[in-house]
Amino acid sequence: MINISNNANYKISSDVKATVLSEALPYIRKFHGKTIVIKYGGNAMTDYHLQRTVAHDLVLLKLVGLNPVVIHGGGPQIDAALNKVGKKSIFVQGMRITDSETMEIVEWVLGGQVQQDIVMMINEFGGKAVGLTGKDGAMIKAKKKLIPDINNPSELIDIGFVGEVHSIDPSIIIALQDDQFIPVISSIGYGEDNEAYNINADIVAGKIAEILKAEKLVMMTNIPGVLDKKGQLLRSLSSQTIDKLFADGTISGGMIPKISSSLEATRNGVNSVHIIDGRVPHCLLLELLTDQGVGTMIY
Secondary structure, rough: OOOOOOOOOOOOOOOHHHHHHHHHHHHHHOOOOOOOEEEOOHHHHHHHHHHHHHHHHHHHHOOOOHHHEEEEEEEEHHHHHHHHHHOOOOOOOOOOOOOHHHHHHHHHHHHHHHHHHHHHHHHHHHEEEEOOOOHHHHHHEEEEEEEEEEOOOOEEEEEEEEEEEEEEEOHHHHHHOOOOEEEEEEEEEEEEOOEEEEOOOOHHHHHHHHHHHEEEEEEEEOOOEEEOOOOOOOOOOOOHHHHHHHHHHOOOOOOOHHHHHHHHHOOOOOOOEEEEEEEOHHHHHHHHHHOOOOOEEOO
């Protein structure tokens, strides 16, 4: 068994490297030509060392015959950009109120700064990455998201240019995969009025995984995976078990959209979903190409 630390400073020993290589072959053979959708977020997007290990992993996965598709968020980067212009973020039920000025900044940060940093780092390691938003190739059509008022559920709150997925056309993703590119997608959609809408990246990743009939959907987080009430990692979960964890409050807060998207994906053609610890260097390789992995698998 590989002993994986959850500390970001963890160094992979020679023994671990050898074990990973020996274990990788059957997984490479099994997943060759398969699509792996990766929701990229958390510390792995803000820590320079982790950014480089993720880029390295993506290039290696592509080189050995898998087809990674990256969906990214950028909450901390959006907060930093808003602070620079003196604009304070206001959240309702965990969602950012997004007026037109905020949406302009969101679009610039996600579709520009964050996306291009990911693209250039993948290219630096020898990959061929292409950055996209949902506007490119008419890929992600969105509709305005209205949320129920907690105090009056019959009333709906308009939180601005926050959307949910209406439909996805994967043509541009498939074309890029066929030409050996790695698509890097910002979670921005467009509405009927051609306005941009910010969409939760977990939800976008789940929907894209469904439409592509991906072999796996991988959600990178800042925790070891799905934990029980004692803080112990649950390595494998069925959809029936997840329903019980929702009911007893074990799954709550920021994990709700991740698990909800994961569950819907598994029920709509995705073979398995992995909630993994993005603070572990080379977590993608360890989860996908070794026996133990570094997270929770949902099937």
